[in-house]
Amino acid sequence: xxxxxxxxxxxxxxxxxxxxxxxxxxxxxxxxxxxxxxxxxxxxxxxxxxxxxxxxxxxxxxxxxxxxxxxxxxxxxxxxxxxxxxxxxxxxxxxxxxxxxxxxxxxxxxxxxxxxxxxxxxxxxxxxxxxxxxxxxxxxxxxxxxxxx
Amino acid sequence: xxxxxxxxxxxxxxxxxxxxxxxxxxxxxxxxxxxxxxxxxxxxxxxxxxxxxxxxxxxxxxxxxxxxxxxxxxxxxxxxxxxxxxxxxxxxxxxxxxxxxxxxxxxxxxxxxxxxxxxxxxxxxxxxxxxxxxxxxxxxxxxxxxxxxxxxxxxxxxxxxxxxxxxxxxxxxxxxxxxxxxxxxxxxxxxxxxxxxxxxxxxxxxxxxxxxxxxxxxxxxxxxxxxxxxxxxxxxxxxxxxxxxxxxxxxxxxxxxxxxxxxxxxxxxxxxxxxxxxxxxxxxxxxxxxxxxxxxxxxxxxxxxxxxxxxxxxxxxxxxxxxxxxxxxxxxxxxxxxxxxxxxxxxxxxxxxxxxxxxxxxxxxxxxxxxxxxxxxxxxxxxxxxxxxxxxxxxxxxxxxxxxxxxxxxxxxxxxxxxxxxxxxxxxxxxxxxxxxxxxxxxxxxxxxxxxxxxxxxxxxxxxxxxxxxxxxxxxxxxxxxxxxxxxxxxxxxxxxxxxxxxxxxxxxxxxxxxxxxxxxxxxxxxxxxxxxxxxxxxxxxxxxxxxxxxxxxxxxxxxxxxxxxxxxxxxxxxxxxxxxxxxxxxxxxxxxxxxxxxxxxxxxxxxxxxxxxxxxxxxxxxxxxxxxxxxxxxxxxxxxxxxxxxxxxxxxxxxxxxxxxxxxxxxxxxxxxxxxxxxxxxxxxxxxxxxxxxxxxxxxxxxxxxxxxxxxxxxxxxxxxxxxxxxxxxxxxxxxxxxxxxxxxxxxxxxxxxxxxxxxxxxxxxxxxx
Numbered sequence: 076x077x078x079x080x081x082x083x084x085x086x087x088x089x090x091x092x093x094x095x096x097x098x099x100x101x102x103x104x105x106x107x108x109x110x111x112x113x114x115x116x117x118x119x120x121x122x123x124x125x126x127x128x129x130x131x132x133x134x135x136x137x138x139x140x141x142x143x144x145x146x147x148x149x150x151x152x153x154x155x156x157x158x159x160x161x162x163x164x165x166x167x168x169x170x171x172x173x174x175x176x177x178x179x180x181x182x183x184x185x186x187x188x189x190x191x192x193x194x195x196x197x198x199x200x201x202x203x204x205x206x207x208x209x210x211x212x213x214x215x216x217x218x219x220x221x222x223x224x
Numbered sequence: 225x226x227x228x229x230x231x232x233x234x235x236x237x238x239x240x241x242x243x244x245x246x247x248x249x250x251x252x253x254x255x256x257x258x259x260x261x262x263x264x265x266x267x268x269x270x271x272x273x274x275x276x277x278x279x280x281x282x283x284x285x286x287x288x289x290x291x292x293x294x295x296x297x298x299x300x301x302x303x304x305x306x307x308x309x310x311x312x313x314x315x316x317x318x319x320x321x322x323x324x325x326x327x328x329x330x331x332x333x334x335x336x337x338x339x340x341x342x343x344x345x346x347x348x349x350x351x352x353x354x355x356x357x358x359x360x361x362x363x364x365x366x367x368x369x370x371x372x373x374x375x376x377x378x379x380x381x382x383x384x385x386x387x388x389x390x391x392x393x394x395x396x397x398x399x400x401x402x403x404x405x406x407x408x409x410x411x412x413x414x415x416x417x418x419x420x421x422x423x424x425x426x427x428x429x430x431x432x433x434x435x436x437x438x439x440x441x442x443x444x445x446x447x448x449x450x451x452x453x454x455x456x457x458x459x460x461x462x463x464x465x466x467x468x469x470x471x472x473x474x475x476x477x478x479x480x481x482x483x484x485x486x487x488x489x490x491x492x493x494x495x496x497x498x499x500x501x502x503x504x505x506x507x508x509x510x511x512x513x514x515x516x517x518x519x520x521x522x523x524x525x526x527x528x529x530x531x532x533x534x535x536x537x538x539x540x541x542x543x544x545x546x547x548x549x550x551x552x553x554x555x556x557x558x559x560x561x562x563x564x565x566x567x568x569x570x571x572x573x574x575x576x577x578x579x580x581x582x583x584x585x586x587x588x589x590x591x592x593x594x595x596x597x598x599x600x601x602x603x604x605x606x607x608x609x610x611x612x613x614x615x616x617x618x619x620x621x622x623x624x625x626x627x628x629x630x631x632x633x634x635x636x637x638x639x640x641x642x643x644x645x646x647x648x649x650x651x652x653x654x655x656x657x658x659x660x661x662x663x664x665x666x667x668x669x670x671x672x673x674x675x676x677x678x679x680x681x682x683x684x685x686x687x688x689x690x691x692x693x694x695x696x697x698x699x700x701x702x703x704x705x706x707x708x709x710x711x712x713x714x715x716x717x718x719x720x721x722x723x724x725x726x727x728x729x730x731x732x733x734x735x736x737x738x739x740x741x742x743x744x745x746x747x748x749x750x751x752x753x754x755x756x757x758x759x760x761x762x763x764x765x766x767x768x769x770x771x772x773x774x775x776x777x778x779x780x781x782x783x784x785x786x787x788x789x790x791x792x793x794x795x796x797x798x799x800x801x802x803x804x805x806x807x808x809x810x811x812x813x814x815x816x817x818x819x820x821x822x823x824x825x826x827x828x829x830x831x832x833x834x835x836x837x838x839x840x841x842x843x844x845x846x847x848x849x850x851x852x853x854x855x856x857x858x859x860x861x862x863x864x865x866x867x868x869x870x871x872x873x874x875x876x877x878x879x880x881x882x883x884x885x886x887x888x889x890x891x892x893x894x895x896x897x898x899x900x901x902x903x904x905x906x907x908x909x910x911x912x913x914x915x916x917x918x919x920x921x922x923x924x925x926x927x928x929x930x931x932x933x934x935x936x937x938x939x940x941x942x943x944x945x946x947x948x949x950x951x952x953x954x955x956x957x958x959x960x961x962x963x964x965x966x967x968x969x970x971x972x973x974x975x976x977x978x979x980x981x982x983x984x985x986x987x988x989x990x991x992x993x994x995x
Binding site: 098101102105106108110113117148160163164169173179203204206214 | 308309310312441442444445448449450451452453457458460466521525592593594595596641644673675676899903904905929934935936937938940941943
């Protein structure tokens with residue numbers, strides 16, 4: 076039994092610590108904003124923040140998060156006013172939208188590390204996040220917009 | 225994407241609620257039954273061929289009582305009856321209604337229809353049809369609601385209806401400027417008779433508020449960016465269990481026996497359910513297998529890993545896509561069934577100054593929607609409720625009725641957001657799975673989750689094809705003779721036993737409607753059998769047909785020593801209406817009337833010219849860069865693309881810039897046209913560069929994105945510029961969702977040739993440039 080913080084709330088967990096955080100968040104906590112896309116860390120749809128760093132929830136176990144702080148898309152800014160979220164809407168980035176929570180979480184982590192990312196920085200940081208609808212051009216624009224460029 | 229599976233009668237009976245206009249169109253109670261012949265339908269004589277929306281099951285409905293409700297506070301709720309999968313239909317359809325309704329968009333809410341075509345008209349969200357088929361009925365729907373509001377205001381004010389006018393969410397008395405809000409008129413308006421279709425006053429397009437204007441954000445933007453948007457995979461129902469299914473690894477395989485002892489030891493696993501194999505042809509039925517039901521998805525996945533299943537792999541266990549390719553190539557070398565013939569091909573070939581031939585290969589593709597398929601079903605007292613992301617909610621409904629032996633009125637299909645569709649979610653096998661597993665669990669709500677491996681291994685794949693082209697050029701380089709033999713298993717193999725040829729609606733996708741001005745031609749189709757489930761994939765047969773034809777056009781330009789763009793204009797020839805009905809039997813024009821939507825080579829020419837100008841054709845490029853062009857009509861829309869390819873000395877390819885031009889007739893939501901073309905460009909690049917599903921021993925060899933990778937942001941074009949051909953709102957509307965894909969791969973291949981002198985004839989490009 077251990078505890079972890081998810082979006083500021085403390086949860087105690089006494090199940091199998093090897094359970095992927097993805098399924099704990101989605102099935103147990105009902106935080107379905109974190110999406111299932113591949114289960115092998117190849118698409119980025121399940122990107123969340125663990126202690127502020129972008130990680131794939133499908134390859135992070137609940138045990139990995141013991142005593143740590145997890146942020147999902149629901150907890151990024153409950154009112155949706157994070158500059159990245161605003162930029163995403165201003166540019167109308169999403170098509171189907173399924174991958175966008177992961178894209179946004181990845182972009183937020185990028186901007187924390189590089190507040191003024193270059194085109195190459197963006198392509199490198201975001202290349203683990205697949206968008207099957209192909210919204211990449213708008214993702215680039217939105218990240219620059221959120222960076223205040 | 226045509227309607228093969230005809231359903232019910234064409235007569236439309238609507239369940240409409242008179243209180244709906246007040247209480248919400250989705251509210252229950254107060255149901256009255258009325259019959260209505262939708263507009264357009266009445267004018268179609270019995271037995272005459274039906275085109276457009278009239279040819280689709282349940283046609284269209286334009287009744288505002290089905291689509292519009294107004295709350296006392298003035299909030300207008302508009303029902304979207306088509307599925308949202310990223311194309312923007314939940315923004316576009318309501319926008320059209322709101323425009324004619326003179327509604328203030330900021331006070332409009334969008335509600336999603338359940339699967340109920342009797343009430344809403346056709347809901348098959350595929351074939352690039354929503355805007356094409358429903359702009360008119362949705363305008364009528366909005367206009368009728370507006371006129372009912374005006375009638376209510378006139379009655380209350382005791383004036384003639386001509387004395388009032390609806391304007392921006394109010395009805396105004398013209399003489400005094402007195403305004404009555406829509407909210408305060410809602411109750412009285414709902415009691416007004418619905419105007420007859422022929423009495424509707426549609427707006428003059430010059431007065432449109434939203435249609436064609438742009439600047440409207442997608443309606444689900446807030447929910448998507450905050451994690452609140454609910455897709456099929458995200459559905460949660462109290463007491464719900466989670467299931468994953470071990471399906472036969474080879475199409476048509478069956479469970480011989482299985483041992484679930486280890487599975488039942490996995491903590492959280494509750495039950496194992498065998499799903500029977502379907503009879504052939506499989507249509508949209510589940511493939512059978514063993515379902516593991518658990519208290520969460522992870523336990524279900526682990527439980528499935530612990531299953532021991534002995535399979536009878538069946539008749540297709542020898543399917544090997546490498547060997548199959550050789551067989552297709554052999555067939556392509558022989559005469560096929562003639563689909564279109566003009567002039568004297570053999571005579572012209574004999575006289576040709578130069579002959580060119582090439583053979584192209586396009587492999588199977590998987591849709592790989594970001595959201596793998598998923599459905600949740602609950603059965604309570606004979607009432608079946610389903611929540612799922614599906615492009616065909618009525619088909620899902622009807623399949624559940626059949627599979628669960630339920631009565632139609634007891635089955636409800638709630639349509640969630642689709643995390644991508646691309647044709648995969650037109651085939652609701654996963655919905656039936658959820659129904660069967662819930663039934664086996666005594667009606668307990670069960671969510672069936674497909675993993676990525678399930679999605680890639682048990683899909684309905686894009687067909688595989690070999691396209692053989694031969695041309696004869698005269699001494700000036702002009703094409704005098706053209707033979708095309710297309711060999712590809714047909715989608716009809718999913719619907720009927722062992723068909724050997726492409727259906728007319730596959731041949732109509734770029735093969736027999738080939739628009740070039742060549743006097744002597746023969747278009748053939750060789751026999752091919754299918755050994756896996758074949759289904760519609762965004763743009764369908766256009767992908768292979770356009771790839772081969774447009775890449776071959778590039779080869780001919782090179783053989784003639786001419787500029788690609790000039791040569792393609794020569795091939796298209798003079799502006800004319802090309803009618804292939806005499807030369808191509810059973811010509812299919814995307815279900816439309818070829819007189820309404822003719823093949824207009826003038827539009828093709830103008831589009832190429834617009835693109836060449838905007839895309840700066842012939843611009844000076846660095847060493848190792850090249851431009852390629854392609855143009856293709858599909859879904860009664862014209863799209864042309866210029867791709868710039870850059871290949872370094874090691875054979876690494878990048879795409880610095882793509883220009884795409886579209887002529888889809890009048891525009892409803894320009895921003896979503898742009899986004900569709902930006903996305904189609906990425907999907908087209910994936911088809912060209914990376915995507916291939918292969919088979920060995922009847923089994924798909926790719927399991928996940930590590931083996932079937934998508935184009936990623938670092939591989940996306942440096943820049944994609946979209947150019948929309950402007951039109952007045954006075955001509956038929958074309959499709960948008962699909963036509964952007966087909967020209968991308970051939971334009972890229974032509975660009976690679978310009979950059980390197982290498983001809984790629986087999987997709988994907990993969991590492992061919994590195995060889």
